[in-house]
Amino acid sequence: MKTISSCVEDIIASKPFIEEALNEQIINFSALASNLQMPVSKMLRKDVKTGAIMMALRRYNQPINASTSIRLKHVFNNLGDITVRSGLSDFTFKNSKTLINCNTKVLDSVNLKDHIFYAFTRGIYESNIVISSSEKITVLNEFKDEEQIGLQENLSAITISLPKENSKVVGLYYHIFKRLAWEGVTLYEVISTTNEFTVLVEDNLVDKAFSVIKCLKQ
Structure with missing residues (x-):
């Protein structure tokens, strides 16, 4: 009742x-x-x-789950390096049978260059490429026959190195998202690997986002 x-x-x-x-x-x-x-x-x-x-x-x-709370504090206290990369572009393309081949050509090109940011994410219907804006022409040339859905420029990426036990801790990402939202930081995109977590924000929000994430370690 x-x-x-x-x-x-x-x-x-x-x-x-x-x-x-x-x-x-x-x-x-x-x-x-x-x-x-x-x-x-x-x-x-x-x-x-x-x-x-x-x-x-x-x-x-x-x-409050006491065990979860303790583990969360441990993870936040042991966050690794926080890296900021600016001058990024985010391309969105409709998935096709030839899309991976186009992506392979771009990947071959950026592998020959140092200090290029690159991330590729394939969804069910569309794929994203986040790359240093200096490679914009390369992407447009290699994907010229693909259907481009969107392009967002003037983005920055903040990457956090996470402790290895992060995947076993309940609520880790929730607390990161909550703090960013509480401070009015809009996330353009999120990229993650097993031990790295990257948020993509517009350039005008990068200082605020970095400050929020840095404070998590405290």
């Missing part, structure tokens, strides 16, 4: 920003209770007073 407390818990669980604000004790309980009055009333199919909702908010305890 649904109660006011269970309804409040369900709503908060679906809104990470509210949960974070409650955890940090930086939210006005009265204002939040008023905001939740209508959705809680609809869930219970009866009128609910804001005072009862406020009581449920004050009793709310964020579910």
Whole structure:
């Protein structure tokens, strides 16, 4: 049977920003209770007073797995180097039978050059190439017969080296995304390997994004 407390818990669980604000004790309980009055009333199919909702908010305890919390702190304390690369372009092409051949030609070209950023991601219907903007002409030439869906320039990549145990820790990426979102950093794209995590942002956001990620280590 649904109660006011269970309804409040369900709503908060679906809104990470509210949960974070409650955890940090930086939210006005009265204002939040008023905001939740209508959705809680609809869930219970009866009128609910804001005072009862406020009581449920004050009793709310964020579910914390002690073991997970300790492992998360360990991972963040042991983050490796943070590398920033600017001057990047992101190409999006529709998948085709010849796309991989085009990509191979670009890869052969950049392998002969030092300090070129390159990442290729193939999805179900489309593929992305993130590459140093100096190689833009190379990509356009090699993919000239492919269907280009998009191109975004003036991007920067921030790459974080992760401890080897990162794949066993629950909530690692969630906390990174949450902190970036909390600071208003829009992610253009995310690229990851087993022990590296890269976020792609527009150039005007790179300083803020770097600051957020650097603070995770603290």
